[in-house]
Amino acid sequence: MHIRMNNRIDELARETYDIPFEKWQYGPVVESVYYNLNHYKNKEITENGSYSRDYEEWDEIIERLLSVNVFDLVDISHRFPSWANFKDDILNRNFVEPYTLNEIAEDFLNE
Template structure:
């Protein structure tokens, strides 16, 4: 289990409509946040979260995955993904966030205290811990 596997799962769940890189990043973030708020810091999410989000201009981004899928630009990622039962407990959250406007998700991610605290004038990227994602 890994963030890469979660990204492939999200691509699979969203394959009918297509998923952009920006959308995948925000859906991953909010699906993990929803999972944490429901289940807490359990073994599953600790295993999945092997590549941290960083504070980027458009909200939380996993750099390795951003660069992996960046060749698609703002178009849907040309990968149908791989559905995994391991992540099925996140499907409702994934589907909910896939149906939201991606720029509303960006705005919502900018309301998170960790992003606000680390996006000052210096614009230095900071890594999120799972506790940071859980929020207050």
């Protein structure tokens, strides 16, 4: 969403995309984050993290996305070519390269 709002890949996008999202069955996943937090299942995540002002411009976007039904987010992610073009391989659990920053930009800028 940041790329879409700025209509380009900027330095903040490059800096924060240091661990690529993988293309999983239900959409994009950062594997290390998934395995670190999946024990919460459907409960509130109560990790004591630190807040960084570097990303506070994203707070409103995150708040809005938290109110969207998770399966609506899955459907949205599946419409993008960067997922849809690999659907069969993803669903068959074949290896698929992670999302590149350029793929993400193409999805969000061309929608």
